[in-house]
Amino acid sequence: MKALAVIPGRAHSLHLIEVPRPSPDEVPGGRGVLVRVLRVGVDGTDKEIDAAEYGQAPPGDGYLITGHEGFGQVEAVGPAVTEVAPGDFVVATVRRPGSSLYDRIGTSDMTTDDVYFERGINLRHGFLAEYYVDAADFIVKVPAGLEDVGVLLEPMTVVEKGIAQAYEIQRRLRVWNPKRAAVMGAGTIGLLAALVLRLRGLDVTVFGLRPAPYLNANLLALLGARYVSVAAVGVVDASHEFGPFDLMFEATGYSPIVFDSMRALGKNGVLVLSSVTGGDRRVEVPADRINLEFVLGNKVMVGTVNANREYFEKGVEDMALAEAVFPGWLSRLLTHPIVGLEQHREMMRTLTSGTDVIKVFCEVAPAHRMRYSHFPAEVALENRPNMTCQQLIDFIMSYLDNDLPGDQRAEFDRHMAVCPSCVDYLKTYEKTVMLAKSCADDQVPADVPESLVQAILAAIKKTVD
Secondary structure, three states: OEEEEEOOOOOOOOEEEEOOOOOHHHOHHHOEEEEEEEEEEEOHHHHHHHOOOOOOOOOOOOOEEOOOEEEEEEEEEOOOOOOOOOOOEEEEOOEEOOOOHHHHOOOHHHOOOOOOEEEOOEEEOOOOEOEEEEEHHHEEEEOHHHOOOHHHHHHHHHHHHHHHHHHHHHHHHOOOOOOEEEEEOOOHHHHHHHHHHHHOOOEEEEEEOOOOOOHHHHHHHHHOOEEEEOOOOOHHHHHHHHOOEEEEEEOOOOOOHHHHHHHHEEEEEEEEEOOOOOOOOOOOOOHHHHHHHHHHOOOEEEEOOOOOHHHHHHHHHHHHHHHHHOOOOHHHHOOEEEEOHHHHHHHHHHHHHOOOOOOEEEEOOOOOOOOOOOOOOOOOHHHOOOOOHHHHHHHHHHHHOOOOOHHHHHHHHHHHOOOHHHHHHHHHHHHHHHHHHHOOOOOOOOOOOHHHHHHHHHHHHHHHO
């Protein structure tokens, strides 16, 4: 199969290679999941790995397959896998356990080890390949309704962890009800942080360098967040008008902004740092004043890196909520698709110097649509009907109205005989139809948003996914 790899220690060595296709049998205990890669997002980490700033190959290999923001579709599973099935959309977590206590209890993102095992980053191959295999423990199911934006889940987890950690820390206060939040940076992470904070109901101010109007600022306005350019107004000055801030999330990659953020943080506030800065930049700061305000104001500053399964699952929840509350917003972050692994030079050029870039991602392969059904494992292959679950949903109204041709109706009945999920779905659907008929005299208001109608329909269809 094809994959993209770097030679660690050699700058700008990203190249296309051929490697053997993996098998679920490579994972012990029958827990393997073979995933067909659909999309992979790239970010500053991939740029730094290609620049040979860090990243080591797995033992025994002279190359590292890159890419840590994967999204794919399950192709096959081992006999002991029950969490996902062929056809499911999935994302794999990035970090793998080391030897610390935190690794052993499932929180490898909090490891105290000095060596990290991260897919596509260090000592483990990544997802910029046609297929990968991993243990089911590290595979997170993504609802079919999020297929178009699922590649954003990994960056979403950075935000989920940072915000969750802030709330966890504030349990020290017994009562903490934050009202105002600030996000430092309006890139991919900053935009996702603003989204999550708006979903939590906070008033959000996002600081960026570029003056408005431009795409990122426009997207923030759609969330009901405000955008402030630090080229026009300093962070501390802006905090006098819009703050002080109860929760601040830093995602700029520019370390001096941290000290301005510390001064803009309100009493009992939390400042979350998510940027990894590897330079040696130096600045002069009012150290005594910052220290005094932190001590007297009971303020907290905390770093966050990586994410474990908990935050991937929370990311799925919030992305689904976002699609209902702000339909279509997430997809607008996917600004620069690159079709095919063969276009890796264009991918890196766009990542490095593209115009109006929010998220660059590689379209590795199209999704298999309407190919799979969720039949119980005990139903033998030769007894499985040709009609899929998705096709059954499409035909359900015709079935209830007795409008299906005889051959299709027979195939419909054959499917229902072996698929408990669709039986449950049909029963629920029939009850919904009966309820709707009983309310036939009640007129639906003309101003019901189409987005709400589509969200309800999507939620109904997800019951068999």
